[in-house]
């Protein structure tokens with residue numbers, strides 16, 4: 001029968017979170033509510049990105065953000081949407097955004113127990129060309145008794161309660177993971193207005209001959225970095241070199257690497273000794289996703305990315321992340 005081919009038992013993000021919550025006896029439902037606000041911001045950002053060219057939202061907003069980049073109109077909108085969603089959730093005590101120099105404290109939210117870090121629209125230099133961008137987020141739980149301080153967010157990724165990202169590509173793809181849990185992928189069904197579980201328990205391939213790095217920076221790379229990437233361009237055991245794939249949107253490069261395998265890197269180099277990508281809302285959340293999917297993530301000193309403790313909210317780090325065996329190979333070049 002026709003109906004037999006239609007899935008009538010759809011797992012939405014809401015259902016998924018409700019079922020997860022039921023597994024934890026002590027759960028209060030606060031995290032589920034925070035995630036509701038999160039997913040609404042993803043839907044709204046996705047909508048405006050898709051409308052951008054039609055409603056004059058391309059181009060610069062005419063100001064620079066906290067980290068010195070030129071802000072796009074959509075950067076401002078994405079940031080405002082995200083802040084409003086977190087504030088109205090009532091569950092977020094403080095928020096770090098790439099677009100805000102200082103921490104935003106929601107002091108009037110009594111009983112808010114979470115600290116959130118986010119890059120509302122990562123890869124925004126790609127926006128006007130219609131190339132995929134994304135939102136990255138990391139969620140920490142406040143320690144017992146805290147009403148939200150800077151120390152509650154300046155934590156290593158290993159202490160994240162949950163992290164993930166949404167990629168605004170051909171469709172919006174949300175990837176989320178919780179501490180010690182699986183990595184699960186959802187696709188936004190625009191007609192339902194719901195994120196649907198399409199990629200349960202994502203596991204990265206152990207190897208894949210793809211590397212993803214801005215090779216234009218190789219002039220400034222350390223010798224070990226140069227040697228490693230040079231080796232990938234030589235004939236491997238099958239006689240072929242690696243393929244290069246670089247979109248220039250971390251979320252899109254990371255999502256492909258998660259699905260297909262390979263390695264993504266933004267190394268620290270002689271010109272940028274701290275790298276380019278930000279620890280709190282770029283490196284750590286991605287590292288958590290990669291580790292929980294069976295991959296690895298390290299900084300330029302080959303130390304586990306999730307162990308890196310940021311000293312300031314906008315601190316940067318070099319990063320290498322990818323398939324388990326590809327990362328082992330990388331590390332062998334640094335011994």
Ligand code: AHM
Pocket residue numbers: 069098119121122123124125214248249250251266276
């Ligand atoms: P942004 O947060 O200002 O968008 O910058 C971060 C982006 C990442 O998405 C991407 O991996 C990287 O910058 C690309 O940088 P480059 O253009 O130097 O290769």
Ligand code: MG
Pocket residue numbers: 098119121122123282
């Ligand atoms: Mg960014």
